[in-house]
Amino acid sequence: MRKVSFGDFQFVETIDLNNMGNFAQEGLDALGAMAVGRGRGWEGFNVLQDTSSSVNVVVGRIILDGIMYGLPDLALTPVDLLAVSPTSSKKIITIVATGAEVPTGAEPRSFEDETTKEAISKSHFTEKRRKIGIGLVAGEEAPTPMRPALLPSYTAIAYVTMQVGAGVVAIEMAYDFQVKSLQAQEARLKAAEGTLAAAGTQLETLGTTIANTQQSISRMNVPLINQIARFVAELRDMFGRSSDGLLDGYERFMTLTGTDEAAVGYKARVEEGLRFPWAATIEITPQLLNPGNGRTMTLSGWTLPRFTKSLRLNIWRQDISVNVADYNYSNVSATVYPGAKTRRRSGPSMIVSENSQLWQDGRYTYNYLTQTFKVGTENWVVTDEWVQDGVTYRRVEQFFSDKIPYWNGYRSMTDAVSGNLLAQTFLNAQPGWLLELGLRFSKVTADDLKVYLTGLTGGQPSFDKTYSQGLISDAVASAGDGTDGHENKAVMQPIFMQTGEKYALQLSTAGDYAVACRADNYLTLGSLHNGDGLGYIADLGKDMCMRQYFAQFDNNYVEVELQSLTLSGGITDIDIISEEYVPEGSQLIFRYGIGGAWHEIDKTSGTHPLAVLPPTIVFGALMVGTRDAMPGINLANTRVRLSRADDDFVWQSKVKNCGTPAATVEMIVVLRNWKPAKHTLTSSVLSGANTDAPDATTDTTLADGRVERRMTFGLVAPSATFAMKLVGATTDAADGFVVESVYYNAL
Structure with missing residues (x-):
C-alpha cells in the first residue's frame, strides 16, 4: 500500500494533498475487496410498504466490484411504483441499487489568479462521494410472474409483487445479495463449533454404522418382484x-x-x-443467463450454489516425514469416472406404453444412455422404477428420467499415472462437496505432485475408482515439526463424498518429496499406504498431514437462471441429459416458463403446457437441499434437445x-x-x-x-x-x- 511522503522545507503540491485521500481510499478498497470479494451485495437495507403503490427504502451500503457506496445524506428514500404497476394481472418489480462516484459539496475557496497573482474566490467541489442510486426493474406481467433479469451493474435489494386492484401484495428482501457481517459469520462459526463439540468422536462411530447399514440395504434385490410381475x-x-x-x-x-x-x-x-x-429438432448446451448474478459458482466445470469453503478434516501437526522417493516408481492406469448421468424427458408425445416393462426381459438388454439422444433408444412411460445394467429407470406419464448412479464406472475413462505412490485411507463421516486439499511437505522439488481421490478395493487404495484429481505445482517446504507449516493446496474437481464411505488420498510424483505425517494413529479408521503399482503396504500408526475443504452453501434454495430455448415452428418435447449429482434429501428441478408461468419438467397433469407449441421458452432450474448438501451440475457436459412431433x-x-x-x-x-x-x-x-x-x-x-x-x-x-x-x-x-x-x- 502507499502513503504520501513530504520532505523538509518542501513546497506543497495539489497532487500530493489529493493523494493523501486517494491512497487512503485505495487501501480501504483493497481491504473491502479482500474481506467481501469483488462481487456485488448490500448491507443495512430494508424496504417497507408506504402506500398501495409506493415503498420506502431504508438505504444502507452496497459493494460493487469491491468498492463501497452509500447515501449518507438521505437515509430513507421514497420510491413510487405507479408507473410500473400491472394493468391486468401481477408483476414483480425489483428494487435495485447501483453506485457512482460524483463530485459534490461546492463551496467558495481562495485561489491564486494566474495573471495577477492575487487571491480570488472561486466555487470548488470539496468532496467526491460514492453515492447509491435507487432504481426499478419491472418484470413481465403474468398470472404467475417471474423476477426480471438484471444487469451486472445492478444489485437486487428487494422483490415487490404488485397485483391489479390491490397494489403491493408482497415484499421479499433479496437476501441472496446480502453481505454477511463478521458478527453474523462469527455467530455461525460458534454454532458450528458447538455442534462439532457436541458430536465429538461419535462421528466416526456413526459413519461406521451408516456404512454397514448401506451395505445391508444394497444386498436387497428390490426390483426382483417387479421383474417377476412383468414376466x-x-x-x-x-x-x-x-x-x-x-x-x-x-x-x-x-x-x-x-x-x-x-x-x-x-x-x-x-x-x-x-x-x-420428429418434424424438427435442435440440440443445445445450456448456459447460465447471467454468470455474475452471485447465486452460483463454477469450479472445474461444475456449477454449484454460492458457497464458502469450510475446513473439516484437519490433521496438521507434524511428527515425522515420509520420503515418497523411497518407494518404487510405478506406471499404472487410473479409471476415472465422469459423474452421474440423468436423462429427463417431457412432452405431450410421451404417451403411456406398457412396452417399457419388456426392458426387464433378457431379450431386450439395450442400455438407453450409450449415446446422448440416440434416436431409437429413448424409452417411454411406465409408472414404476427398476435398476438394470447400473441404470435406474423411473417413468410417469408425460415425463420420465433415466439415471446412472453416481460414480458407478459407466462410460469410465482411463488416465496414465506415473511416479512414486503414497496414499492415505480415511472414513468420511459427513456428506459434502470436496473442493480443496491442503498438504504439508518437509522437502520438495520442482516436479509437480498429482493428487487423486479414489475409492478402495479389498481395503486398499485403488486407481480403478478414481473420483477426482488435483495438482500441486511450485510446492513450498516447511522446516521443522510442530503445528505450524506452509499449506500447499490442490484444487480438486468437485466431488460429493458420501457419509460412511471409505476413500483414499493418493499422491503421485517423480520428485523427491517428503510428506509430513503424524505418528500417533490419529485416524483410527484409516492408514498410510505406499504402493508399487501392483499393490499397497500399510504403514501402520502413521497418518498423512492434510486439510480437507468442503463447500458450505449460503442458501438451501437457489433459483438458477439459464438462457432461453428456441425452436422455430414450436416445441412439443424437451429432452435433457445432464451430468449432475443430487444428494439424498436434495432436489434438482428443471423448469421452463411459458407466458409468465413456470412449469416443472417432472410435474404434468391434464393438458401438457407444451401442447401450445411455444417457439421459445424461458429455462432454468431450482436447487433445493441443505447448507451442506446441495445439487451440482456440469453444464458443459449437459445437453438439451428440443423437438416438435410430426403429424x-x-x-x-x-x-x-x-x-x-x-x-x-x-x-x-x-x-x-x-x-x-x-x-x-x-x-x-x-x-x-x-x-x-x-x-x-x-x-x-x-x-x-x-x-x-x-x-x-x-x-x-x-x-x-x-x-x-x-x-x-x-x-x-x-x-x-x-x-x-x-x-x-x-x-
Missing part, C-alpha cells in the same frame, strides 16, 4: 393368440430388429412402441418368410391414446408386387382404454413372403397415438 404379464399376453398357422410372432417396437428402415417413404420412431417422428408416420416391417405360401394373414394391432376424431391408421400387407388391404376390421376397447384392432387380409395371390405396412396420421401434432404391438399370424 407374468408377458406370458398372459401371449396366451389367447392363435399359433396354428405357418408363421406367427410379435412386433414389440423395442428395437429396430423387425423394422425396414430402408423402405420407401419410411418415417417413424421405434421407441417402446411405434411413434410419430404422420410410415412404418414397414422386414420381410417375413413362411416357408410355404400363405393365403391369409391375420394382424392384431394394440393402440394407445387412440382418438378416432383425430387419428387415422391404414394397415396393409405387401407380398411381391401386391398390396392388400384388410377384408375385415374389428376394434375393441380394452378395460385400460387401449384399442385392440383385429384385421384379416386375404392375399390376392398366396405368397411365402410378406411384409406389414402401417401409415398413421393425426390432426394435432401435440396429440398423437402409439402402436404398442403388432401380432401377426400367416395361414
Whole structure:
C-alpha cells in the first residue's frame, strides 16, 4: 500500500494533498475487496410498504466490484411504483441499487489568479462521494410472474409483487445479495463449533454404522418382484393368440430388429412402441443467463450454489516425514469416472406404453444412455422404477428420467499415472462437496505432485475408482515439526463424498518429496499406504498431514437462471441429459416458463403446457437441499434437445418368410391414446408386387382404454413372403397415438 511522503522545507503540491485521500481510499478498497470479494451485495437495507403503490427504502451500503457506496445524506428514500404497476394481472418489480462516484459539496475557496497573482474566490467541489442510486426493474406481467433479469451493474435489494386492484401484495428482501457481517459469520462459526463439540468422536462411530447399514440395504434385490410381475404379464399376453398357422410372432417396437428402415417413404420412431417422428429438432448446451448474478459458482466445470469453503478434516501437526522417493516408481492406469448421468424427458408425445416393462426381459438388454439422444433408444412411460445394467429407470406419464448412479464406472475413462505412490485411507463421516486439499511437505522439488481421490478395493487404495484429481505445482517446504507449516493446496474437481464411505488420498510424483505425517494413529479408521503399482503396504500408526475443504452453501434454495430455448415452428418435447449429482434429501428441478408461468419438467397433469407449441421458452432450474448438501451440475457436459412431433408416420416391417405360401394373414394391432376424431391408421400387407388391404376390421376397447384392432387380409395371390405396412396420421401434432404391438399370424 502507499502513503504520501513530504520532505523538509518542501513546497506543497495539489497532487500530493489529493493523494493523501486517494491512497487512503485505495487501501480501504483493497481491504473491502479482500474481506467481501469483488462481487456485488448490500448491507443495512430494508424496504417497507408506504402506500398501495409506493415503498420506502431504508438505504444502507452496497459493494460493487469491491468498492463501497452509500447515501449518507438521505437515509430513507421514497420510491413510487405507479408507473410500473400491472394493468391486468401481477408483476414483480425489483428494487435495485447501483453506485457512482460524483463530485459534490461546492463551496467558495481562495485561489491564486494566474495573471495577477492575487487571491480570488472561486466555487470548488470539496468532496467526491460514492453515492447509491435507487432504481426499478419491472418484470413481465403474468398470472404467475417471474423476477426480471438484471444487469451486472445492478444489485437486487428487494422483490415487490404488485397485483391489479390491490397494489403491493408482497415484499421479499433479496437476501441472496446480502453481505454477511463478521458478527453474523462469527455467530455461525460458534454454532458450528458447538455442534462439532457436541458430536465429538461419535462421528466416526456413526459413519461406521451408516456404512454397514448401506451395505445391508444394497444386498436387497428390490426390483426382483417387479421383474417377476412383468414376466407374468408377458406370458398372459401371449396366451389367447392363435399359433396354428405357418408363421406367427410379435412386433414389440423395442428395437429396430423387425423394422425396414430402408423402405420407401419410411418415417417413424421405434421407441417402446411405434411413434410419430420428429418434424424438427435442435440440440443445445445450456448456459447460465447471467454468470455474475452471485447465486452460483463454477469450479472445474461444475456449477454449484454460492458457497464458502469450510475446513473439516484437519490433521496438521507434524511428527515425522515420509520420503515418497523411497518407494518404487510405478506406471499404472487410473479409471476415472465422469459423474452421474440423468436423462429427463417431457412432452405431450410421451404417451403411456406398457412396452417399457419388456426392458426387464433378457431379450431386450439395450442400455438407453450409450449415446446422448440416440434416436431409437429413448424409452417411454411406465409408472414404476427398476435398476438394470447400473441404470435406474423411473417413468410417469408425460415425463420420465433415466439415471446412472453416481460414480458407478459407466462410460469410465482411463488416465496414465506415473511416479512414486503414497496414499492415505480415511472414513468420511459427513456428506459434502470436496473442493480443496491442503498438504504439508518437509522437502520438495520442482516436479509437480498429482493428487487423486479414489475409492478402495479389498481395503486398499485403488486407481480403478478414481473420483477426482488435483495438482500441486511450485510446492513450498516447511522446516521443522510442530503445528505450524506452509499449506500447499490442490484444487480438486468437485466431488460429493458420501457419509460412511471409505476413500483414499493418493499422491503421485517423480520428485523427491517428503510428506509430513503424524505418528500417533490419529485416524483410527484409516492408514498410510505406499504402493508399487501392483499393490499397497500399510504403514501402520502413521497418518498423512492434510486439510480437507468442503463447500458450505449460503442458501438451501437457489433459483438458477439459464438462457432461453428456441425452436422455430414450436416445441412439443424437451429432452435433457445432464451430468449432475443430487444428494439424498436434495432436489434438482428443471423448469421452463411459458407466458409468465413456470412449469416443472417432472410435474404434468391434464393438458401438457407444451401442447401450445411455444417457439421459445424461458429455462432454468431450482436447487433445493441443505447448507451442506446441495445439487451440482456440469453444464458443459449437459445437453438439451428440443423437438416438435410430426403429424404422420410410415412404418414397414422386414420381410417375413413362411416357408410355404400363405393365403391369409391375420394382424392384431394394440393402440394407445387412440382418438378416432383425430387419428387415422391404414394397415396393409405387401407380398411381391401386391398390396392388400384388410377384408375385415374389428376394434375393441380394452378395460385400460387401449384399442385392440383385429384385421384379416386375404392375399390376392398366396405368397411365402410378406411384409406389414402401417401409415398413421393425426390432426394435432401435440396429440398423437402409439402402436404398442403388432401380432401377426400367416395361414
